[in-house]
Amino acid sequence: MVSATDLSDPTVMRPQSASRLLDVRGLSLSFATIEGELPITKNVSFSIRPGERVGIVGESGCGKTVTGLSLLRLLPPQSARVKGEILFEGTDLAGLSQRQMRAVRGRDIAMIFQEPMSALDPVFTVGDQISEAYRAHFPASRAEGRERAIAALAEVGIPAPERRCDEYPHQLSGGMRQRVMIAMALICKPKLLIADEPTTALDVTVQAQITDLLRSLSERTGTALIFITHDLGVVAEVCTRMITMYAGEVVEDAPVDDALLRPRHPYTSGLLRSLPGLSQRRGVLPSIPGRVPSPTGMPAGCRFRPRCMHAADGCEREQPMIEVEPGRLARCWRASDLTLPGAVN
Amino acid sequence: MAETNSAVKDILAVRDLRILFPTRDGRDTVKAIDGMDFDVRAGETFGVIGESGSGKTTLGRALVSLITPTHGHILHNGTDPESLSTSQFRKHRRDYQIIFQDPNAALNPRMTIIDSVIEPMEVMREGNDASRRKRGVAALERVGLSPETAGRYPHQLSGGQKQRVNIARVLTLRPKVIVCDEVVAALDVSIRGDVLNLFTDLQREFGLTYVFITHDISVVSHVSDRVAVTYLGKLMELGPTEDVIEHPLHPYTRALLSAEPVPLPSSMRVDKRIILQGEIPSPVAPPSGCRFRTRCPSVQPRCAAEVPAWRELKPGHSVACHFATAEGPPPDNQNAPVAQ
Numbered sequence: 008m009v010s011a012t013d014l015s016d017p018t019v020m021r022p023q024s025a026s027r028l029l030d031v032r033g034l035s036l037s038f039a040t041i042e043g044e045l046p047i048t049k050n051v052s053f054s055i056r057p058g059e060r061v062g063i064v065g066e067s068g069c070g071k072t073v074t075g076l077s078l079l080r081l082l083p084p085q086s087a088r089v090k091g092e093i094l095f096e097g098t099d100l101a102g103l104s105q106r107q108m109r110a111v112r113g114r115d116i117a118m119i120f121q122e123p124m125s126a127l128d129p130v131f132t133v134g135d136q137i138s139e140a141y142r143a144h145f146p147a148s149r150a151e152g153r154e155r156a157i158a159a160l161a162e163v164g165i166p167a168p169e170r171r172c173d174e175y176p177h178q179l180s181g182g183m184r185q186r187v188m189i190a191m192a193l194i195c196k197p198k199l200l201i202a203d204e205p206t207t208a209l210d211v212t213v214q215a216q217i218t219d220l221l222r223s224l225s226e227r228t229g230t231a232l233i234f235i236t237h238d239l240g241v242v243a244e245v246c247t248r249m250i251t252m253y254a255g256e257v258v259e260d261a262p263v264d265d266a267l268l269r270p271r272h273p274y275t276s277g278l279l280r281s282l283p284g285l286s287q288r289r290g291v292l293p294s295i296p297g298r299v300p301s302p303t304g305m306p307a308g309c310r311f312r313p314r315c316m317h318a319a320d321g322c323e324r325e326q327p328m329i330e331v332e333p334g335r336l337a338r339c340w341r342a343s344d345l346t347l348p349g350a351v352n
Numbered sequence: 353m354a355e356t357n358s359a360v361k362d363i364l365a366v367r368d369l370r371i372l373f374p375t376r377d378g379r380d381t382v383k384a385i386d387g388m389d390f391d392v393r394a395g396e397t398f399g400v401i402g403e404s405g406s407g408k409t410t411l412g413r414a415l416v417s418l419i420t421p422t423h424g425h426i427l428h429n430g431t432d433p434e435s436l437s438t439s440q441f442r443k444h445r446r447d448y449q450i451i452f453q454d455p456n457a458a459l460n461p462r463m464t465i466i467d468s469v470i471e472p473m474e475v476m477r478e479g480n481d482a483s484r485r486k487r488g489v490a491a492l493e494r495v496g497l498s499p500e501t502a503g504r505y506p507h508q509l510s511g512g513q514k515q516r517v518n519i520a521r522v523l524t525l526r527p528k529v530i531v532c533d534e535v536v537a538a539l540d541v542s543i544r545g546d547v548l549n550l551f552t553d554l555q556r557e558f559g560l561t562y563v564f565i566t567h568d569i570s571v572v573s574h575v576s577d578r579v580a581v582t583y584l585g586k587l588m589e590l591g592p593t594e595d596v597i598e599h600p601l602h603p604y605t606r607a608l609l610s611a612e613p614v615p616l617p618s619s620m621r622v623d624k625r626i627i628l629q630g631e632i633p634s635p636v637a638p639p640s641g642c643r644f645r646t647r648c649p650s651v652q653p654r655c656a657a658e659v660p661a662w663r664e665l666k667p668g669h670s671v672a673c674h675f676a677t678a679e680g681p682p683p684d685n686q687n688a689p690v691a692q
Binding site: 066067267279282 | 510512545548567570573610612615616620627631632
């Protein structure tokens with residue numbers, strides 16, 4: 008995948024391997040701290056098909072952001088211990104050298120973040136930065152790089168791209184900066200884009216522009232998308248599949264519409280029920296009692312058990328992901344018995 | 353509609369409010385609030401929705417006299433707090449309190465929870481230390497925190513617990529009005545409900561009046577009786593919450609509501625999203641006429657020339673748009689220029 012023959016024109020379609028673009032198997036992450044190993048995620052497994060748009064949802068501390076970072080090996084190697092396999096088109100990214108990894112980042116897999124201002128260099132024009140992202144992977148002259156940057160800016164809906172190309176990040180609004188980040192991420196035509204809360208810092212009318220842009224670009228270019236967010240509404244509008252994480256584990260993996268209509272894990276159901284927009288106005292809002300356990304005090308068996316209203320004998324056992332119905336996985340042994348309310352009840 | 357009845361004094365009355373700040377280089381002014389008029393009635397929850405730059409945070413601070421109006425007045429129960437003497441003002445201020453977005457920033461990391469909670473009572477010189485502590489613990493219990501919490505420090509608490517501490521602290525003063533500025537924005541979804549429920553319970557128990565400022569339409573529509581929509585320092589629309597949410601009159605409100613991502617399966621989503629062009633202009637040089645015109649899908653030449661009048665089109669439901677009718681916002685203008 009990182010051989011020299013790949014360093015050709017990105018517009019040439021590369022052969023697509025089987026049905027899986029990315030296959031994450033048993034990814035466990037811990038951080039070395041003064042007090043010892045701090046386990047963060049446990050046995051995270053999921054796969055992404057080419058062109059698929061998958062949302063990873065969960066609350067702060069559930070491990071969704073570190074999972075995204077670990078896929079591109081962006082965590083500090085001194086303190087982060089990563090176990091498991093990250094198979095991208097059959098190659099285990101976890102086994103690549105730093106040099107090989109650099110050839111993957113931005114080329115095959117790109118990433119955008121919540122705060123575009125901190126991801127852009129304030130002393131270079133946005134055109135230079137986009138062009139650099141291209142020229143890091145492809146032999147191109149400055150002039151060609153600039154041309155491609157202008158085309159990329161136009162692609163993400165920035166008006167007057169020839170002019171914007173020569174502007175600095177501080178001259179752009181928040182929404183424009185996030186468009187620049189997307190242009191930069193997509194300039195090498197990656198097969199996978201990881202977007203970590205890309206709209207959280209934006210106003211709702213601008214968020215709508217950016218989510219629409221990401222969805223339509225993904226549909227048009229066939230770039231698969233991992234959309235990390237806490238906002239179930241955004242997932243519903245952008246993604247085709249939804250992975251729910253809780254306390255460092257994947258607890259549910261299902262097509263978005265199915266997960267919203269009839270969640271199979273009590274945590275997914277609880278999250279949906281807590282949304283104020285969906286319940287009776289001025290009525291009592293349902294919430295999930297208790298709080299997320301700390302990484303050092305994880306309960307045995309189901310990690311959601313202490314907060315779960317459906318907890319029963321048997322939940323203290325280790326919970327595997329169960330295929331509840333074809334294409335739907337839930338980490339709950341009671342998943343087939345329970346009828347859990349979703350977004351519409 | 354009672355708002356015109358002069359016998360009823362509104363607990364908050366905002367009259368021709370303008371708040372201007374000089375820009376950093378001193379050459380221009382930021383028109384954070386550029387002419388607002390509205391009343392808040394005792395016992396209601398008044399929601400304020402707006403995007404960043406709409407002036408909603410400045411408004412919240414001004415409502416509790418943390419910012420002095422540049423022009424106009426904010427009357428508290430008919431009295432202008434600006435006219436009070438320092439000692440009168442100090443007594444008066446306890447009735448009008450504010451809770452901020454970031455529960456961490458509002459607590460001193462080197463003070464125990466109970467010390468933070470009783471500090472306002474100390475400032476007010478209320479009771480003695482023992483009685484203050486007793487009331488502080490009672491307030492903590494009322495917001496669902498155990499007495500053991502009292503001796504802890506902020507870093508030992510979760511975000512939701514810290515926000516409860518901030519609520520308890522405000523409650524110790526027995527205020528009449530609490531301005532809630534994005535109070536649940538920093539909290540995770542699963543505990544947001546708990547905190548919103550607590551606000552509702554406290555309102556019933558103490559007869560509180562809330563001004564709920566937020567960018568989150570689902571939160572505002574859940575808690576508010578009436579809602580005001582702000583854009584670039586002006587009100588665009590104001591009315592009963594259900595009316596505004598179900599039948600918005602202003603093109604901006606309609607677009608804002610349709611932009612809100614809805615967690616419903618695709619088959620159930622009404623897909624008539626209005627994607628606004630561009631972003632909110634700078635409050636240093638707001639557009640002439642109607643401020644929303646540069647992004648408005650229904651814009652007409654008149655919108656640039658003339659500031660729209662504030663018109664009550666339905667009982668208690670007003671709008672600032674030349675072309676809105678009681679039926680709703682004007683239709684899209686096919687010839688509308690594309691915004692820059």
